[in-house]
Amino acid sequence: MAKRFSTGRIKTHRVYTVWEVSDVLGCHRQTVIRWIKHGGLIADTSSKPWLIEGRDLKAFLGARQTKARCKLALHHCYCLGCKAPQEPDGKIADYVQQTPVSGRLMGLCPSCGTLMNKVVRRADLEAIRAKIEVTVQKANPRLVSRVDPPSNVTLEQEAKPHGKAQQG
Ligand SMILES: [Zn+2]
Structure with a gap:
């Protein structure tokens, strides 16, 4: 029996890496890779890291669970x-x-x-x-234009005020 995964934490409009999908679903990343390679989960594999759209992941898991109950007509x-x-x-x-x-x-x-x-x-x-x-x-070239910035780029902004301490 296929394990059921909750889709509640998946954000439809987010783009996920394989690592993030395995984290959100609590499954092994090899499982996610297998879904992409053999299971029909749509991912942009044209560059690393592979990117999966939240809505594709939701649809994939929904169809997968439906398939476990009844066969979805073509x-x-x-x-x-x-x-x-x-x-x-x-x-x-x-x-x-x-x-x-x-x-x-x-x-x-x-x-x-x-x-x-x-x-x-x-x-x-x-x-x-x-x-x-x-x-x-x-x-549709949509995925290509929505690629997230590389994860090694820090987007945090310095919160500290820049001005030098005023010394009397
Ligand atoms: Zn409906």
Whole structure:
């Protein structure tokens, strides 16, 4: 039985390193690396450190836990709002290529309007397109432009006032 991880401490709009993910979830970093390499967790691995978006991590863990209970249909996404699998509203979804073999399927939840997304294999795209209408988009450079500053750069500012002590 797959271990359940709480997604409560994951911030959707934060970008995490592998170390930070393992820290937040309390799992081994090798587990996180395995998810990225073999499990379909989206990460920017074009440079070190690897970066994972909070929302990708949440979606990955949500889908993983759903998968443990019931199989998510290829053309269904896990809605974080409903906490249930949903078919994209209007049977319309976007596919954004992320790696040569996988990408992100995105659609709106028909119940609550939440933007849902999940990682799908490029090879599964045709099967998904048989069920719903999928618009294929080019890779989004968003991650590249949001890379955090290197962790060895200290951003702390000197709090002490700069002026010299006034001596009578
Ligand atoms: Zn929903």
